[in-house]
């Protein structure tokens with residue numbers, strides 16, 4: 001297997017994540033990219049008991065942050081809808097609501113990336129290699 005520099009993977013990953021999150025908010029709900037790595041982490045990598053325990057802690061903390069930022073994004077989208085209704089076009093309230101929504105989205109992106117790399121950090125080198133390969137496959141998979 002070809003080795004991909006981690007920074008390249010990271011850069012492509014952020015780009016893909018941005019696209020997915022924007023798609024989720026503006027177009028249609030899509031399974032979050034993080035979910036795809038859960039199947040891998042839980043079913044395919046043969047984690048030992050210690051790794052499973054560490055993963056459970058990571059998941060709990062991420063789930064709480066994810067719920068918080070998703071709630072914030074829903075709230076900001078509601079504010080945006082109200083602003084569009086009241087300003088009947090693009091005005092300062094609309095602009096502000098868009099900024100706030102992007103802020104929450106950006107925070108969720110950062111938390112998601114941190115979580116993915118926190119999960120990767122508990123893996124043995126052979127498991128991490130599979131994790132990286134799955135990441136590259138996810139990024140290069142054709143759009144559904």
Ligand SMILES: [Zn+2]
Pocket residue numbers: 034038058059062115119
């Ligand atoms: Zn996770």
